[in-house]
Amino acid sequence: MKSNLSKIGMGFLIGFAVLCVALIAFQAYYIWPMQRCEEAGNWWDPQDRVCAVPLPISQFTGRKVGGKEVITRLGPGGKPGEGR
Numbered sequence: 001m002k003s004n005l006s007k008i009g010m011g012f013l014i015g016f017a018v019l020c021v022a023l024i025a026f027q028a029y030y031i032w033p034m035q036r037c038e039e040a041g042n043w044w045d046p047q048d049r050v051c052a053v054p055l056p057i058s059q060f061t062g063r064k065v066g067g068k069e070v071i072t073r074l075g076p077g078g079k080p081g082e083g084r
Contacts, residue, residue: 037044037051
């Protein structure tokens with residue numbers, strides 16, 4: 001009877017150790033990168049596990065913040081509109 005109890009106890013001990021290792025691996029693979037990303041002020045994408053830098057909308061539209069003017073790109077000759 002003592003042999004069976006020690007086998008059961010050893011099984012629980014091994015199961016506990018496996019769960020502890022799995023929990024640490026989960027933390028290292030999912031949680032810690034997310035926390036580092038959010039502490040840096042960036043956005044975390046859990047689906048692709050990517051830390052993305054938020055960009056202001058003015059970089060996409062070419063408009064100044066608070067204004068309605070379009071920022072034109074300078075081309076090789078330094079003239080507006082030639083950069084596209």
